[in-house]
Amino acid sequence: MEKSKLGISVCLLGAFMFLTGYLGVTVMVLVAGYILLKEENMSLKKAAVGTIVMYLMFVALSLCIGVLDNVFDVFNFGGWMYGTGVYTVFNDFLSLLNSIVYLAEKVVFGLFALFALLGKEIKIPFVDKFVEKHL
Numbered sequence: 001m002e003k004s005k006l007g008i009s010v011c012l013l014g015a016f017m018f019l020t021g022y023l024g025v026t027v028m029v030l031v032a033g034y035i036l037l038k039e040e041n042m043s044l045k046k047a048a049v050g051t052i053v054m055y056l057m058f059v060a061l062s063l064c065i066g067v068l069d070n071v072f073d074v075f076n077f078g079g080w081m082y083g084t085g086v087y088t089v090f091n092d093f094l095s096l097l098n099s100i101v102y103l104a105e106k107v108v109f110g111l112f113a114l115f116a117l118l119g120k121e122i123k124i125p126f127v128d129k130f131v132e133k134h135l
Contacts, residue, residue, distance in 0.1 A: 016113075017032065029052075036048055036049075046131050049131045054124075058101060058108075062102070065097055069091065072090055072094075
């Protein structure tokens with residue numbers, strides 16, 4: 001099994017990189033920065049860039065849902081325009097959608113970490129194209 005410069009296996013470090021999606025953006029950036037600057041293994045570098053790209057994708061989805069909610073709040077100021085029933089249904093729908101995105105983020109990072117630990121790769125075409133283009 002190939003070892004990283006930290007002395008742990010490449011698979012374990014790749015899995016940890018994906019698990020930083022649970023820990024927050026600061027830890028993710030620090031680990032990705034270390035991997036991109038110090039490690040020579042290309043699969044680790046792909047994991048680092050892929051993790052950041054996926055994290056940004058989920059942030060963008062959450063941001064879009066939040067913007068939709070705010071736009072609807074502006075048009076439904078005080079419930080006078082559409083009535084409170086429509087507002088409540090739409091607000092509940094956006095809340096459900098945001099919860100689904102949050103759950104999907106956790107599941108995706110967990111699956112990628114598990115597959116990285118096993119030494120396998122999951123192919124997501126648009127993420128892989130971005131990583132290949134910018135790495």
